[in-house]
Amino acid sequence: MPFREINSKMIEAQVVPGQKLYSQRGAMLAYRGEVSFTPNLTGGQGGVMGMIGRRVANEQTPLMTVEGSGTVMFGHGGHHVQVINLSGETLYVEADRLLAFDGTLQQGTMFMGSQGGVMGMVRGQVTGQGLFTTTLKGHGAVAVMAHGGVIELPITPQRPIHVDPQAYVAHHGEVRNKLSTALGWRDMVGRGSGEAFQLELSGQGAVYVQASEDKL
Secondary structure, three states: OOEEEEEOOEEEEEEOOOOOEEEEOOOEEEEEEEEEEEEEOOOOOOHHHHHHHHHHOOOOOOEEEEEEEEEEEEOOOOOEEEEEEEEEEEEEEOHHHEEEEEOOOEEEEEEHHHOOHHHHHHHHHHHOOOOEEEEEEEEEEEEEEEOOOEEEEEEEOOEOEEEOOOOEEEEEEEEEEEEEEOOOHHHHOOOOOOOOEEEEEEEEEEEEEEOOOOOO
16 A cells, blocks of 8 residues: 655545555544544454563554545654565564554564674663564565654675664664664763764665664
């Protein structure tokens, strides 16, 4: 189900019979047609077991199911909205950054330690993102929220990317991520650059970086 960007903070989704999408609860701005909005008590896909898993992982955000026939405009908090189209790959993103996503995408959670080992877990703690993150896999569209604009940076085996953990939004592809440190003696005496930690992403894929170091 495609999303059309109206401007940097609003998108429009075409809703057709027999298909559904999920959006963050309260994110509907306007709609046309016969469209229903139902609170999704399980927080997405996977039924009760999926809900339990997301609650345990602290990756639960209030969602609603959108069905019917028409068009719906979404936006939330005046945040910048970025549409990401997936072609079979997996997107890794924090649950609270999800504005809306295609109902055909497979939703799950991932333990941060599985990408980057111990430093992956440390990254979750340093960035405040916790030990788990949400995954969406398949063919479809995802709309994520960020502060300011978003840039997509390709990751190739020859060119890993280093990102400020607070500016990281999401990534996709066969990518390993870990927290690296540049702590030196200057940092110890208060003369550091203020960029002591970076998120290193290597492999094949892309990372989305926002124009701010503020969390949502």
